[in-house]
Amino acid sequence: MTGAELGVVLALLLTCLVALLLVQTARREAAAVRARAADDVADLRADSRRRDEESRARVDEVRALEKDLVARRARLEAAEARHQDQVLSAAGAARLASEELAGRQAEVERELESAAGLSREDALARLTDVLRTQATRQAEATVRTAEASARRTADQTARRIVAAAVQRLSVPTSSAVAVTLVPLPSDDLRGRIIGREGRNIRTFEAVTGVNLLVDDDSSTVQLSSFDPERREVAHATLQMLFDDGRIHPQRIESAYALALAGSDDRAVAAGHDAAERAGVLRLPHDLVVVVGALRLRTSYGQDVLEHSVEAALVAAALAAELGADVEVARRAAFLHDIGKARSLTAGGTHAAAGADLLRDAGESAEVVNAVAAHHGEVAAETVEAVLVQAADASSAARPGARRDELERYVERMERLEGLAAAHHGVVRALALASGHELRVVVEPAAVPDADLPGLAREIARDIEAALSFPGEISITVVRELRAHATAG
Incomplete structure (x- = not known):
């Protein structure tokens, strides 16, 4: 045998050996698979038996519950039948008792009618009249008692509310004066204001219509006039002269012309300042200008613009105390004297003129009515209108607020x-x-x-x-x- 043949034989033997080993391995794996399958089958059978037992137990439990429900239903039906029998028996007894009572009542009424000599209708009418009279007297007595109690407490309650409203306020006096004090920036301006032989003072007074008083030992200059508008323009003129430093007749006249032209700007500034102090928001520009003009109006010595601010604060406090509309009361009280800034040469009152002005400006109906009604010329339609009347009177009636002289x-x-x-x-x-x-x-x-x-x-x-x-x-x-x- 040659070496090649020997190699082939060895290869065949090796192949057979490997095949044998593979067969053995496959047999062992198959045996293991069969063992696991047997175990799984056993587990499945055990689980199936357990589930069958649980199902039988549940079926038994359901059957027991069904028997219990059937028994309970039978007991309820029996109880309901007994209750129905009792109700029918009670209804029959009540009907019999009612019929018996009606019969006795009819018998009593017949006996009363025969004893009193009156029919049932006549007796009922008399009894009704007596009861009505008694009820009327009792109601009248109750009303009189309530009215007396209200009168006793009304003044006290009103004073408490007004006092609480006024105590919250801290406002300067609204009383107007006829003199304006202007600080003198420096002593050398005193001589310039007077001018040569008093020429500048005479020119200033002739142009402005206001008395100019300069004291040698005072740090202020006095402007005196009964007219607030003249006094304000003179104040603005004098302030321009102080700021410029040049004071002579021509300069006085030019400064007066500038001060006169700036009246609208001063009115707008005064209107915005007053509205801010009164807490009135979103006031139209046209109304701001008219409100600012009130700074130049007086009523019995009281500055109308300051009076309007004070009345607005009082009205708002009163409205807060009474639970009324605070903003409507505040706005109406602030604008209640706006008609005094308009010319009344065509006739009419300042309340009516102010209401027309506010209506044209788009103010609410509540505000317009409160302004129109603040002197009682028209009926007050709201609580806020009545509060405006009270605030106006409170501001005007304060001690020192007005001076008739x-x-x-x-x-x-x-x-x-x-x-x-x-x-x-x-x-x-x-x-x-x-x-x-x-x-x-x-x-x-x-x-x-x-x-x-x-x-x-x-x-x-x-x-x-x-x-x-x-x-x-x-x-x-x-x-x-x-x-x-x-x-x-």
């Missing part, structure tokens, strides 16, 4: 100026020195120089005939003719 003084000054202004050719009349001096400016083209003395005497006679006054009134008629030209 100042109001009469202003009326006397206005009448004095009106008597002079009624003459032909008069363009301006200014009452100075508390009414002891009247300065009258005439139109040069209408009144010649020769007529000035006669005009002064006519004005004096009219004043003597129309007014009674202590002391004397000095009347000065001024006719000034200016000519301007430009060279170059």
Whole structure:
């Protein structure tokens, strides 16, 4: 045998050996698989037996429950039948008792009718009348008691509410004055204000219509006039002169013209400031301007704008105490005197004029009614309108809030100026020195120089005939003719 043949034989033997080993391995794995399968089958059979036992137990339990339910249903049906029998028996007994009671009642009524000599209807009518009379008397007594109690406590409750509202406020006095104090920035301006031989003071008073008082030992300058508008314009003029430092007649006139032109801006600023202090929001610009004009109005010596702010705060506090609409009360009280800023020459009251103005501005019906009704000229339709009346009266009635003497003084000054202004050719009349001096400016083209003395005497006679006054009134008629030209 050659080596090649030997190798082939060995290879065949090796292959057979490997095949034998594979067969043995496969047999062992098959045996293991059969063993596991047998175990699984055993487990499945055991699980199946357990489930069968549980199912039988549940079936037994369900059957027991069914038997129990059947027994309970039988007991309930028996109890319901017994209850129905009892109800029927009770209903029959009640019906019999009711019939017996009705019979007895009819018998009693017949006996009463025969004893009283009245039919059932007549007796019922008499009894009803008696009961009605007693009830009416008792109700009247109760009402009288309630009214008496309300009268006893109404004033006390009202005072408590008003006191609580006013105590929350801390507002400055709303009383107006006729003098404005202007701080003097430096002592060297004192001489400039006076001017050579008092020329600047005379020019300032002639232009503004306001008395200018300068003391040698005072750090302030006084502006005195019964007219708040003149006093404000004079204040603005004087402040411009202080800021500029140049003070002479021409500069005084130009500063006065600028101050007069700035009246609307001052009105807007005053209106916004007052609305902010009163807590009134979203006020239209047109109303802000009109409200700002109230700073130049007085009523019995009381500053109308400050009075409006004070009334708004009082009305808001009262509304908060009573649970009313705080914002409506505040807004209506703030605007209640806005009609005083409008000219009333066409007739009507300031309440009606203010209501018309607010209606045109788109204010709510509640606010318009409160303004129209604050003096009782129309009926108050809301609680807030009544609160505006109370707030207005509270602000006006505070001690020191109003001064009748100042109001009469202003009326006397206005009448004095009106008597002079009624003459032909008069363009301006200014009452100075508390009414002891009247300065009258005439139109040069209408009144010649020769007529000035006669005009002064006519004005004096009219004043003597129309007014009674202590002391004397000095009347000065001024006719000034200016000519301007430009060279170059």
